[in-house]
Amino acid sequence: MIEIAIDGTAASGKGTLAKKLSLKYKFPYLDTGLMYRMVAYDLIYQKKKYSSNLELESCKTAKKIDFQQSENIQLRSEEIAELASKIASFPDLREILNSQQIEFAKKNKKKYGGCILDGRDIGTKILPNANFKFFINASVEIRAKRRLLEKNISFLHENDEKCMLQSLIIEINKRDVSDVKRKVSPLVPAEDAFIIDTSLIDANELLSIVTNIIEGSSKKSD
Numbered sequence: 001m002i003e004i005a006i007d008g009t010a011a012s013g014k015g016t017l018a019k020k021l022s023l024k025y026k027f028p029y030l031d032t033g034l035m036y037r038m039v040a041y042d043l044i045y046q047k048k049k050y051s052s053n054l055e056l057e058s059c060k061t062a063k064k065i066d067f068q069q070s071e072n073i074q075l076r077s078e079e080i081a082e083l084a085s086k087i088a089s090f091p092d093l094r095e096i097l098n099s100q101q102i103e104f105a106k107k108n109k110k111k112y113g114g115c116i117l118d119g120r121d122i123g124t125k126i127l128p129n130a131n132f133k134f135f136i137n138a139s140v141e142i143r144a145k146r147r148l149l150e151k152n153i154s155f156l157h158e159n160d161e162k163c164m165l166q167s168l169i170i171e172i173n174k175r176d177v178s179d180v181k182r183k184v185s186p187l188v189p190a191e192d193a194f195i196i197d198t199s200l201i202d203a204n205e206l207l208s209i210v211t212n213i214i215e216g217s218s219k220k221s222d
Ligand code: CDP
Pocket: 009, 010, 011, 012, 015, 032, 033, 034, 036, 037, 081, 084, 085, 086, 088, 118, 119, 120, 121, 122, 175, 179
């Protein structure tokens, strides 16, 4: 049974890689960042973003959510990402989401022979014995450009585009710093992770590097 753990910085291409691997190997894939985003979204919707006990509210909210994943463009906003990163530092909330992530891995390994999870602490905390661990990074300028392209906005003026790119660079940087510096499950590569910089390669080149590692590896599945 194969576990593939993918971690990395914001907008580094880990989600795209996870989806492509899931299609290639027919293993279910879980975007764990989306779970934090779903909790953040519900907190905003319930007007609890500024609650004096945000940790408690986050936990109550998480317990009510059905984490079946579906693509929802609203979840991808930077406002949601910022709150997701803030609540991701709450240990009690992480415990609730961690157990769902571990359960997902267990269930799908049994049913499909493998699973793929992406996030910040997959190789270090959720799947410490994963067969393959990847840590994906790229320069912040490249990541901001990719995120801007994903938003699919047509700009009337070049200056508006530059302005939006600049604010994305600031937001992504801020989130990386808080993800790296938090005490609980900080964003850090697992010691046995393959670290890949995607600044100069596209999604298909990344897929090919990763599949070469997986298929050329002498690591045995259990
Ligand atoms: O897509 P992007 O890389 O920008 O972010 P994401 O994967 O959707 O994650 C949003 C936020 O959730 C991150 O900035 C982290 O703070 C948090 N997160 C986490 O702490 N642990 C995870 N396993 C996944 C996400």
